Amino acid sequence: MNMKEVVLRLENVYKTYHSGEVETRALRGITLEIYKGSFLSIVGPSGSGKSTLLNIMGLLDFPEKGKVFIEDKDITTLDLDELAKIRGKKIGFVFQQFNLIQHLTILENVTLPMLFQNVSEIEAQKRAKELLRMVGLEEKVLRRPYQLSGGEQQRVAIARALANDPSIILADEPTGNLDSKTGKMIMEIFKHLHQDKKRTIVVVTHDSYIASYGEQKIIIQDGRIISNHQTRKEYIS
Amino acid sequence: MKITLLLKIALKNLRTRRLRSWLTILGIVIGVFLVITLLSLSEGVKENINHQLRSLGKDIIFVMPGEESNLFASMVAGSKLEEEDVKIVERNKGVDNIVPMTYGGGVMRYKGEAKQVFLVGLPIKKSLEILKEYHGWDLKCGDWPDPFKREIIVGSQIEKDLFKNDIKVGESASINGVKVRIVGILNSLGSKRDDSAVYVDENLYWQITGTRTKEPNMLLVKVKDGYDPDKVAQKIKQDLEERTKRRRGSEKGKVMVLTSEKMGDIAENILGTIQAAIIAFASISILVGGIGIMNTMFTSVRERIREIGIMKAIGATNNTISLIFLLEAGMIGLIGGIGGTVFGISFAKIIEIYFRNHPTFHLKAYLSWKIILFGLIFSFILGCLSGYLPARSAAKLRATEALRRFE
Known part of the structure; x- marks a missing residue:
């Protein structure tokens, strides 16, 4: 990988939360570039601002100061609808709580992001089935999320995250609600997506073992990046 | 989406x-x-x-006491027209025929059973033509009553539904104690009220109810061919109002003159x-x-x-x-x-x-x-x-x- 194509770029991003009198300075000047095909781990203790960072990277939240670029497009100038469109198309989320819609079948859960992008229902279902086959759940497409184990639910969430062929996958503590064995299995899927499918992946975690899957590790504390280094030599271009 | x-x-x-x-x-x-x-x-x-109302035809005019703005109240109140009013209407050139109608409640006794009935008095012989043409009158059985005898006809509903014993032509009955003979039964007129009424000649009506003055509740006026019902109605109203003015201090109130169309409206x-x-x-x-x-x-x-x-x-x-x-x-x-x-x-x-x-x-x-x-x-x-x-x-x-x- 010689040409470093930037998928997502943060420029001096600040974010402060106000809750009554209390002011929480979640991010204090974050500058970060994420390259295409990279696997980045963001590590930090709770309250360090890593979830806020992920929300801003995922266009779920606006920075108070600074800029966010997705594939060289400044998203801080976009309105909410444009933002929703880009979010749906370019970003795939995997959450700690799986966040599947409980009353929809898992097939419908994976189909939904494509329907929001105006993909036809037939085409969306076809792709959703492929993705569910990839995560090994083709037998269970008509089950509801609550009928699945945690690991299975997270696999559905990964399939959903891939639905619109996003530029970047953002995972927020993806193994946080799973036992270590299942968690490892989930991380193997991410590893596979990264190595074989050349996906761009960002995993936020407080678990250093999980973080070790990444080729690049960022440590964040008190809203600042205190360390940013490549973990595996073979990934350095 | x-x-x-x-x-x-x-x-x-x-x-x-x-x-x-x-x-x-x-x-x-x-x-x-x-x-x-x-x-x-x-x-x-x-x-x-x-x-x-519309089935009555356009050349029928109603004349009744009361005010247009209070049509139903006037109809229910049972106030009456004066004999003089009837004469004024009769004199109008556009009027072909008049059916003065008088109605009220009465008690009919038939084979020992007494029932409240709606009694209508009208000059049957004279008005038969209008009633047949505009009201659909027709006999199911029997004959039209003779105005000089105590004979009555009944609506189709009374025949079977009112008394325990079915009514038969030729049987006798009494209304308010006056002995009468049932001579005919009408075909259905299409309205429950009309079908459950007892029809008697006006003379008999006065006898039964015991009133001396012949004051009808309303007039059904047939307009002559070639006359505009609206204009005839207007003229009748004018004449009646003039009379009211001449006789100031009269207790009688206003009179409505309505074409069937106006009444429908x-x-x-x-x-x-x-x-x-x-x-x-x-x-x-x-x-x-x-x-x-x-x-x-x-x-x-x-x-x-x-x-x-x-x-x-x-x-x-x-x-x-x-x-x-x-x-x-x-x-x-x-x-x-x-x-x-x-x-x-x-x-x-x-x-x-x-x-x-x-x-x-x-x-x-x-x-x-x-x-x-x-x-x-x-x-x-x-x-x-x-x-x-x-x-x-x-x-x-x-x-x-x-x-x-x-x-």
Whole structure:
């Protein structure tokens, strides 16, 4: 990988939360570039601002100061609808709580992001089935999320995250609600997506073992990046 | 995103909360049911009266005491015209024939059984032509009564329904103690009131009721061919008013002179007003149903905050979110509207069937497709309106906050 194509770029991003009198300075000047095909781990203790960072990277939240670029497009100038469109198309989320819609079948859960992008229902279902086959759940497409184990639910969430062929996958503590064995299995899927499918992946975690899957590790504390280094030599271009 | 897909999602959501959805729908059903029932029955009454008045033909004029603005009160009050009034009408050049009608209650005794009847007195021989042509009079059996004998004819409903023993031509009976003979039975005239009346010649009527002055309750005036009924009516009214002026201090009040068409208009007007009032009150229950929808939708939004957050995270725009909730509310309204309409029309039909065998009270359910269609569209829009605020509150939720809830 010689040409470093930037998928997502943060420029001096600040974010402060106000809750009554209390002011929480979640991010204090974050500058970060994420390259295409990279696997980045963001590590930090709770309250360090890593979830806020992920929300801003995922266009779920606006920075108070600074800029966010997705594939060289400044998203801080976009309105909410444009933002929703880009979010749906370019970003795939995997959450700690799986966040599947409980009353929809898992097939419908994976189909939904494509329907929001105006993909036809037939085409969306076809792709959703492929993705569910990839995560090994083709037998269970008509089950509801609550009928699945945690690991299975997270696999559905990964399939959903891939639905619109996003530029970047953002995972927020993806193994946080799973036992270590299942968690490892989930991380193997991410590893596979990264190595074989050349996906761009960002995993936020407080678990250093999980973080070790990444080729690049960022440590964040008190809203600042205190360390940013490549973990595996073979990934350095 | 396609509206059909959104509709699918909305329906799915409704099914997920089945009991609550049905209860909310029930609120709308009750309201629409009430409105549709009342509307179809009152529309039926209107249609019925209208039909009767219009079937009389355009060249008939009614003359009766009272004021136009108070038509029904005057009809019910039973006030009478003076003999002099009748003469004035008779003198009008445009008048072909007059049927003075006098009516009131009486007690009829037949084979030992006594019943209250509606008694109509009129010069039968003289008015037969008008009555046959404009009122559909025809004998089912027997003969027309002889004005010089104590003979009566009865409406078709009286024959079988009123007394335990069926009425037979040639039998004798008594009315208010005056002995009479039943000589004929009329064919149905198409109105319960007319079919359950007893008709006697005017002379006999005065005898039975014991009144000395021959003052009819109303006049049925047939206009001569070639004369404009409106103009004749106007002239009659003028003449009658002049007489009233000449005889100042008279206790008698005003006199109405109405063509059958005008009478139809007035009746329709009054019924329309009554109908509007009824519907306005019934509509309040629909409004309550709408508030029910709003309540349900707000609860639903609160429960689904997380789901809304998820949908936003995977690319739903604010518009999509609010459309989903709006459609859900609209579907509640529409389903309620359909249910209410079906129940309402069925109930109105049941009432119609129940009263089909009632001797005096006649009711027919009637409802146009336009009103039904309007009702359905209205209930859908009501649902959407009730869902508007909840839907907006759902769309406005911030994804990050929505996802953080319950975590």
